[in-house]
Amino acid sequence: MQNHNLFYQNKSSRNITDIFLTSISFLFALFAILPLILVVSYILFKGGSQISLDLFTLQPNPPGDEFSAGGINPALVGTLIITSIASLIAIPIGMGGGIYLAEYSKGGLFARFIRFGVNVLAGVPSIIAGVFIYALIVSTKIIFGSTYSGLAGGIALSILMLPSVIKTTDEGLKLVPNELRQASLGIGASMYTTILRITLPAAFRSIATGVVLGIARAAGETAPLIFTALFSYYYVSGFEDIFYEMGSLSVLIYNFALEPYDVQNKLAWAASFILVLSILFVNIFARILANITTKEKRI
Numbered sequence: 161m162q163n164h165n166l167f168y169q170n171k172s173s174r175n176i177t178d179i180f181l182t183s184i185s186f187l188f189a190l191f192a193i194l195p196l197i198l199v200v201s202y203i204l205f206k207g208g209s210q211i212s213l214d215l216f217t218l219q220p221n222p223p224g225d226e227f228s229a230g231g232i233n234p235a236l237v238g239t240l241i242i243t244s245i246a247s248l249i250a251i252p253i254g255m256g257g258g259i260y261l262a263e264y265s266k267g268g269l270f271a272r273f274i275r276f277g278v279n280v281l282a283g284v285p286s287i288i289a290g291v292f293i294y295a296l297i298v299s300t301k302i303i304f305g306s307t308y309s310g311l312a313g314g315i316a317l318s319i320l321m322l323p324s325v326i327k328t329t330d331e332g333l334k335l336v337p338n339e340l341r342q343a344s345l346g347i348g349a350s351m352y353t354t355i356l357r358i359t360l361p362a363a364f365r366s367i368a369t370g371v372v373l374g375i376a377r378a379a380g381e382t383a384p385l386i387f388t389a390l391f392s393y394y395y396v397s398g399f400e401d402i403f404y405e406m407g408s409l410s411v412l413i414y415n416f417a418l419e420p421y422d423v424q425n426k427l428a429w430a431a432s433f434i435l436v437l438s439i440l441f442v443n444i445f446a447r448i449l450a451n452i453t454t455k456e457k458r459i
Contacts, residue, residue, distance in 0.1 A: 200436060207433025210426050220393050220412065220427060223419045229427035232434065235407040237396045238310060239435075242389060242408055243379045245314025250321035250378075251371055257322075258329020258367075263355055275330075282323035289319040290384030298388055303403065310406030313389030317381060321374035328370020332363035365449050372446040376439050382410040391415060409435045 218231030257274070265271030293316040298307050306312075336359045344354040360367075385408050392405045409431050416428035 200440070203429070203432050203436050207429040207431075207436075210430035211433065215427075215430055219395055220407075220416070222393060223416070223421060223424055227423065229416070229421075229423040232409065232412060232427065232431050234392060234395050235409045235412040235431065236434065238389070238392070238407040239379060239409045241396065241402060242310050242313045242317060242385070242406060243375060245311060245402070246317035246321055246378050247371075247375055249315060249318035250325055250374065253318075254322050254325025254371075254374075255329045255367065257326045258333065259355060259360075261326070261330045262333035263351070263359065278323050278326050281319070282327070285383075286320055286381050287383035287387070289316050290387035292316075292319070293384070294387040306403040308388060308390035308405045310389050310402040310404070313385045313406065313408070314402075316384035316388045317378040320381060320384070321378050324370050324374035324377065325367075328373075329363070329367050332366030332370070333359055335366065336362045365452055369446045369449045372442055372449065376442040376446070379442075380410060380435060380439055382414050385411050386414070 215231045216236065217233055219234050220232065221228060221230040257278075261271055261274060265274075293312055297303055297312045297315065298309075301307055303309065303311060340358050340362065341354055344358045345351070349357070389408060389411070390405045391411045392407045396406070413428045413431050413435070416424040416431070419425065419428075
């Protein structure tokens, strides 16, 4: 009778191969995350030392001042305004498109075409959105005769946000149990009421996760804003400023990092610190929402 050893054998060829491949996979995973760790750590190290109260209250000085670069207040406020404009455009349109795909389309040819278009739009380089809005709005001066403006920048960023909002709304509504819809319709509720009172609240956290990630992506874009909002060194003083050139953190970093003056370079690092930290917190918030949603579905 053949004797089979049921104990784990460290020196067997199969187990040695398994250990080797596991180690290689671990190294590949480490190399994949290492650039992110190095980039974030370096930015936090270089930019963290430049943080001060003046950074958030002063406007940036024009390049050439070798003693003080000023602050990032106009760029910080401009980023919030442009991102808010993008959100006000992309969230209603994106959610409406996702609701149509999940609740009304019935999986027809038109719905498949829309989903294909959304996937293509998600892969379009951000600079293409900037060039498109430049040709459509900036060069034609179609918005009250203004050229570069915060409003044009917000419209460009909304194009980049749309795929994320549409896809997460579509997928989030699909995950809502169909029994909830049938029960609502069975007691006489209309389709509109069912969507508004039942399915949307049930899918809220899934949709919110996609919206937050879309906002995080839009806030860090540079290329579309160079073509649309350009840059401004001055404080945002009123509503009418959205029709003129407007500063943003990403463009400030681009402009000041290329300057030959050390004070401007330090301001670029400080702005990078603020931008990276903001996007990091937004992504952590989105991950928390996603985890809460996953736990609720399991329950």
